[in-house]
Amino acid sequence: MFLRRTITLLILQLFLMVGATAQDSLRVFGLLDSIRGLRDDTAKVNAYLAKSRTVYRYFDKGGRENPFLQEALALSVRLNYPKGRAEAYNDLGTSRRNKSQYILATEYHEKALKAAIESKDQRLIATSYNNVGVDYRRREMLEKAFDNHFEALKIAEKINETRSLTVAINSIGNIYLSDAKYEAAIREFTRALELEQQGNNNLGVAINLGNLGYAYEGLNQLDRAIDYYERSLAVNQQLNNHTGMAICYTCLGTAYQKKGNYAAAMVYLQKALEANEQVEDKVHLAENYISIGRLLNNEGKLPEARKYIQQALDLGHQWTFNYILQEGYNAMADNYKRAGDFAKSFDNTQLSLQYKDSILEERTSTEFAQMKALHEVHRKDNQIKELQQDQEINQLRIRRNLALVIALAGFLFMLIVGGFFYIRHRNLQANRQTLQLELRSLRSQMNPHFIFNSLNSIHRYIWSNNQEEASEYLTKFSKLMRMILDNSQHTFIPLNKELDSLRLYLDLEALRCSHMFDYHIFVDDEINEEEVLIPPMIIQPYVENAIWHGLVHRKEKGRLDIEVTLNGRILEVTVTDNGIGRKLAMEIREKKDKLHNSMGMKVTEGRIALIRKINNTKDANVEITDLHGPEGEATGTKVRIVLPAEFLF
Template identity: 30%
Template structure:
């Protein structure tokens, strides 16, 4: 059953889990502890391959508990390592390091050099991911010594990993030494995929040290081998290095030939990263050919795929954080279930004792008093257990909040205003804290719609005016909900504007609207706070008016100075640069005009911002 589980987990996850469940039931029936541990662990690996990390952790912890209960050290070691791997994939490096250290302590106590070597390699990879190359190199070299001590052939990927770390530090001669050792080992055991990876690394090192002919030779050999065994992923990497080598030698025709092959292959693989790399190389090639128009076209394609890859990574990070939240939520649920089970067991025990006491005679009064005292002691222990579990839950909640703050910091480079995203997350947290589920759900739905709309349009530089207006509407709904409908707003659109064909840069207007809300309307004591956003057509341009009846610029500046705000708004400066770029090849100047509004008696009445956007009207090119 276990072998069938291993066979099917790379083919069909559900079938693999079925066989692991069968193996678990058979092992439980026969009391076979190793079989039970292997079944739990196999199911954990299957869930991990499927990306279901909370379930993977649950099954690895069950395997660990059984291995400990049965006192099987080698299986305990394996589960420590497995949990370290899962938390590493989740990006929770501290918890990953904690599990790896437990595995190392156990391997040291067993004095098993092979287990020590395996664990040192795992920790070295973790240090490399945490940008700690010196620690990674030290552990990799110690791992080599322990593999030799254990009498086991050294894994070639250790030598290759050392070479990669040295190459990152520009120590290419030493890197090449380790690459060639790895290459010789891979060729002896006919590990073709690993061999091609090392050959590509060697070619890259030769290229970096300007040994172009040597780089060209080994990369062409690697390309020939990749085509024979149909390893397309390795082939795409080799084509990239090969085209870069010819670019460095200014052999533009050969560079163009291999770059175009890489582009076609990357598109068939659906690899955004490699498609972007191909566009970047093609931009350099046509720049060498002095074909600036084509070079610019490929550069724009490269930036578009780079932005798309960035957003994919952000989405992936968000999903990873959500998965980690699910893990901690599962931990809390398990803790709660354990408490409930303890309570039910104690309650059943007490019921049984009370029935016994009802049947006892008055002569057993002393015994009854002893039982009551025992019950009191049980409850004391139960309360202590509850306090302990609650402390763990509070600690986990604080950890989740810290992860949320980290996520918010990582989103600073995203296209939306990071300050708005942080405030939105805080608003959602506030609604959840006060148990206002309806407001939390409403706010979260609108916030996710805005995020999805931005991500769906982020691969392009321009969006239609209709899409921009829809994003602004969602944004205003969020801000209105966030500030308890403290202000009203109106959006007016000139009927002469063809909003479905007219295009403007994504989220160009939003920073000015946000500025009007935060610094104009919110500080105002008025009850009828109003924001008007108007889109109207002019000759070869579009005029956007943002008008508020807030406190005015002078009063807003006084508030800013009191609060210690000295830096210019990054969103406003970036938007000004985007407007300046729109002036190219246009007859109309892009401009932003800010006017202070006053009442008849000279008191401030608000602010009006006029944005003049150069733009062909009604879909003209």
């Protein structure tokens, strides 16, 4: 009856396990099918990668390839998406490393590194270098491990990526620790500890405190090592991390054993035993039994020591821990040797050596299996490349045919558009020529207007001054006329020529007005006066207006400022006077001559309007602003002339 109930319960448990597995399979492959239905793009690759990281345990437990990663990798190759390839290869390599398949892990992680470099993603490059470094460290190839972690360190420092930086520093510390360079290891672990504390990563803090304990123990500074182990233990207790607690208890037991304090060592090893019983990985529990057994051997408590060592051997046989069996039989051999039973000591030594050989054979077999798997990886990569090439050839054929159709349609379209634009361009050219003729006509009006005003000024000057000053005035006037007639032959002239003629004009007006005003011309240092072009006689009418309607009516000496600046492709000329202002000037003008109009300013405004039309721009206008003092009194006028900049080269 009891046997029947037991069999029934076992069958029920089996059905439940099978049912749960079937449900997991349906859920996982349902997720896979849902992603396969998406459009092929980088978002689909990222979806494969994200789901892979949530279900990887399912495939690891079953010992099967992760189809999410395989699909992500194949699609990344088809899309030429190096970042996706790097992420997939990194995850594949980490999966292999977790199974202690370090050769395969290195192969995948080096592929990830190449793809990451191609993607130019600095964070991903640093992560990949760290992964390769860890693989080489596990393979005890410390020089290569150091080189890769150092590259990751440089990149992480450059981009200020804390996670990669911490991993690199911690790994370099472990390399120094493995090479017995304890001082260098302490330096790196201390730096890593500071970074983990700044990032509030308590697990990282616990690990680096423990690493510092290992380094100080290597230097035989046992008190300092014990201090760091205790600090690491306190953090692990806060995290309720049983694995970390067990490791710290074991380290404390070992340190106290080295100090010769066997009682304290036993207390900590027993605590490690309690913590290890709550950890799934039983290899730590087996190692704990061996540590207690060896401590009891040293204390001479040989029968009690055998019990602990035997428990380690039982776990080794149950879970096929060859390393535990080797160490366990070696500890048992030492126990019997101390007891004087040399025959049993010899038998246990032989068993330890057998398992040592078994470990070497297993390692060789594992490496051979990894090499076979590596060959399979290369074969799959070649298949993916061949598939990609076939797809590219088909796409090229489709593109060629499509290009022919598009070229023919494009040719017809270009004929139509070209004809339209040719007709439009011809009309625009005709309009432009008309506008330029109008502009030339207006410019030609400036010459007689200015000459009339200047001759009128000479007439007044001769009647009011002596002959020598009149002769000097005529000499400067003739020079000015020559410059104006020469400049008027061109649509645009260099800025320095326009300013030279303006200075000569201002000198003449200053002479005629008995130096009733001073003037100053400022040109921005960034302007090359010989390369920047300006329409001739565009500033003079506003200067003339400022003198004769503003400055000459002042009782005190006036001032005229002309400023030329360049903002990008906009030339700005500002004419500022401290005259009587437009309102008072208008009143004076109305009293003297109600019919007089400013011919020069009207013509110039017309010229600027035509420039605006020809260049099809709003950046050509004139702004006139009345200036006022703190009590509202008129203090002058400011004229801002804005023109599109033209350049000689």
